[in-house]
Amino acid sequence: DADVTQTPRNRITKTGKRIMLECSQTKGHDRMYWYRQDPGLGLRLIYYSFDVKDINKGEISDGYSVSRQAQAKFSLSLESAIPNQTALYFCATSDHPGELFFGEGSRLTVL
Amino acid sequence: AQSVTQLDSQVPVFEEAPVELRCNYSSSVSVYLFWYVQYPNQGLQLLLKYLSGSTLVKGINGFEAEFNKSQTSFHLRKPSVHISDTAEYFCAVPEGGNTPLVFGKGTRLSVIA
Numbered sequence: 001d002a003d004v005t006q007t008p009r010n011r012i013t014k015t016g017k018r019i020m021l022e023c024s025q026t027k028g029h030d031r032m033y034w035y036r037q038d039p040g041l042g043l044r045l046i047y048y049s050f051d052v053k054d055i056n057k058g059e060i061s062d063g064y065s066v067s068r069q070a071q072a073k074f075s076l077s078l079e080s081a082i083p084n085q086t087a088l089y090f091c092a093t094s095d096h097p098g099e100l101f102f103g104e105g106s107r108l109t110v111l
Numbered sequence: 112a113q114s115v116t117q118l119d120s121q122v123p124v125f126e127e128a129p130v131e132l133r134c135n136y137s138s139s140v141s142v143y144l145f146w147y148v149q150y151p152n153q154g155l156q157l158l159l160k161y162l163s164g165s166t167l168v169k170g171i172n173g174f175e176a177e178f179n180k181s182q183t184s185f186h187l188r189k190p191s192v193h194i195s196d197t198a199e200y201f202c203a204v205p206e207g208g209n210t211p212l213v214f215g216k217g218t219r220l221s222v223i224a
Contacts, residue, residue, distance in 0.1 A: 004154075033211055040120065042201060042216040043155075058211070090154060099145075100212060102154035 003027050006091050006103035014111050019078040021106045023091030031095065032074040034058075034066060037088040037105070046089075049074055081110040113137050113204045117215035124192055125223050132187040132218045134202030144185040145203040145212065146176055155201065161185065172196065197222045 004025045013019055023032065030051045035043040035058075045058030047066040055066060063085060065077045078085055086109050092100040118133040136142060146158040159170025166178040176187045185202060199219045203212040 035214075040216060042117075043214040045211055045213075048211050092155075099157060099160065100147075100155070102156065104154045 002104065004091055004093055004101055004103035006089075006106045008106060009104065010107045012109045012111065013081055015082055017081050017110075019081050019108065021076045021089055021091075021108070023074045023076070023103060025072050025074075025091075025093045025101075027093050027095070027101055028071075029093040029095045029101070030071065031093060032068065033092045033094075033100065034064075034074070034076045035090045035092065036060065037090060043090065046076065078108075081108075083110045086110045113142065113206050113213055115202050115204055115213055115215040117200075117202055117218050119218050120216065121219045121221065123221045123223060126194055127191050129190050130188065130192050130196075130220065132200050132202075132220065134185045134187065134215060136183050136185065136202075136204045138183070142204055144176075144178060146170065146174070146185070146187050147201045147203060147214075149199045149201065149217075151198070158187070158200070192220070192222050194222050194224060196220060 007022045033048040034046040037043050044060050046064050047058055048056050049068045052068050067075050089106045091103045094100050114137040116135045124130045144161040147155040148158045149155045158174055159168050161168045161178045169175045174189050176185055178185050199217045201217050202215040206213045
């Protein structure tokens with residue numbers, strides 16, 4: 001089994017729908033992250049959490065929210081999806097700065 | 112805050128030729144530096160990292176990178192590439208102190224047979 005598991009791997013939805021992307025990890029790391037990848041823009045940080053009680057906004061948090069349900073679980077929500085949120089989303093974990101371990105990504109298409 | 116510039120968005124190279132992928136970061140203070148690789152339809156994985164010590168860092172799959180503090184660069188090199196090296200490569204640095212990584216926009220390496 002993968003160390004960092006993302007579900008769903010692919011999702012197509014319509015504008016205005018609520019979407020949740022889930023991430024779970026077996027690395028035992030305290031730190032978890034959500035990044036978004038767009039062609040030509042690299043990865044941009046949406047939210048991050050250094051422990052269960054810590055949630056921080058990243059560079060592009062508008063339109064997104066997160067929940068850290070446990071050390072191993074970190075979910076990303078789009079309350080009302082819009083087409084420019086179409087992207088590849090990555091969850092990652094680490095036990096100190098750098099050295100991120102990534103999931104395989106969740107491809108979201110908003111029509 | 113740190114920022115990362117990858118100078119080439121695409122690099123085509125013939126198989127068995129050498130390659131250099133360029134990365135510059137914004138600050139000359141002590142930094143940690145990373146290169147990640149993303150193979151098609153996969154997540155990112157760590158290729159190599161510089162934390163301290165020797166400025167020449169060796170990574171997986173024959174890649175190496177050299178930390179140059181005076182030029183604020185961390186270029187990635189491989190003396191002879193293989194078709195399987197076709198992927199996107201990302202340079203990354205912590206934004207500042209105990210913070211998450213900031214990534215460059217990526218360089219797409221295409222190895223041509």
